[in-house]
Amino acid sequence: MSDKIIGRNPVSEAIKSGREIDKIIVKKGEIEGSLRPLIKKAKNAGIPVIEADRQKLDSLAEGGNHQGVIAYAAAHSYAEVSDILLAAKEKGHAPFIIILDKITDPHNLGSVLRTANCVGADGVIIPKRGSVGLNEVVAKTSAGAIEYVPVAKVTNIAQTIEKLKKEGLWIAGAEAGGESMYKTDLKGAVALVIGSEGEGISRLVKEKCDFLVEIPMFGDVNSLNASVAAAVLMYEIVRQRQN
16 A cells, blocks of 8 residues: 555645645645645644655656645554653553654664564654654564554654653663763663664754763674664663663
8 A cells, every 4th residue: 555645635635634644745836726725734734845846746656646746644653752651651661762863764764663662662753854754664664563663753853852851761872982882871761862874863962862872893894774773772771671
């Protein structure tokens, strides 16, 4: 099943119904007719609107009559950060959350969800902009974990971190140059921040972290894939919690 919604009326009705939509792509240039209120409706709903040329839209529509607009619906509904915290409280343990700072590869997000479920993490937080959402590739890569791991999509990661701190969580940023994960106390209520594939953790988000932690490297290659790094650190958190 495709996660694309093609055409003005179908997209408008999807927004109206409250369906989870990750982003809307509209044609570049002058906005006319029914496209103008549609874009306003999308922005009011907090849905990112991205411009693209007609050739790009034609390619994405694969022969469908897009009328200058294509929406990408989420393959699964999103949770609220408060839901994630409440779930941890109901389970009777300190919250364990993964924050992904602009991960763009759906395979990485799917892999993170799969590992998060395996380690018993309470949820994953992603930003509304600059990040892949819960699409069909993510769902497939997660091997079913998308059904069990709550994912919250937030407007501002830095502000969300501040809220988590007020809830008693320590924020650990995965970053080369931080303290070795074997020497860092990762017990208790913790949120692990994983940066984007190319840039790592953004400056503002890094400043909000309580501390930085790194995975020791002993070979010739000095970096890991984002989802692999997340998995290694998640299991170190589990190891420390077990001791």
